[in-house]
Amino acid sequence: xxxxxxxxxxxxxxxxxxxxxxxxxxxxxxxxxxxxxxxxxxxxxxxxxxxxxxxxxxxxxxxxxxxxxxxxxxxxxxxxxxxxxxxxxxxxxxxxxxxxxxxxxx
Numbered sequence: 082x083x084x085x086x087x088x089x090x091x092x093x094x095x096x097x098x099x100x101x102x103x104x105x106x107x108x109x110x111x112x113x114x115x116x117x118x119x120x121x122x123x124x125x126x127x128x129x130x131x132x133x134x135x136x137x138x139x140x141x142x143x144x145x146x147x148x149x150x151x152x153x154x155x156x157x158x159x160x161x162x163x164x165x166x167x168x169x170x171x172x173x174x175x176x177x178x179x180x181x182x183x184x185x186x187x
């Protein structure tokens with residue numbers, strides 16, 4: 082689990098701030114969200130970031146990467162627009178929404 086990562090301009094092998102688009106071109110995502118927890122599934126091919134937005138609300142997103150591809154992480158959920166008042170509410174919703182997550186959260 083990684084805490085306190087700023088998503089602005091970060092390039093992390095766990096979850097993306099640089100997202101590949103068509104043609105292999107990379108787009109830097111200018112976000113002001115702060116990752117407060119990052120949970121990785123076995124093999125580190127899937128992860129979930131729990132983040133705090135600039136307005137103080139929380140959210141989460143699920144990502145996937147294929148190591149043989151090399152293009153990085155891709156959002157595979159449609160969760161990032163959900164908004165929660167507390168970090169614990171975001172984690173609880175992520176646990177219910179993403180089947181594998183409960184197995185890695187103690």
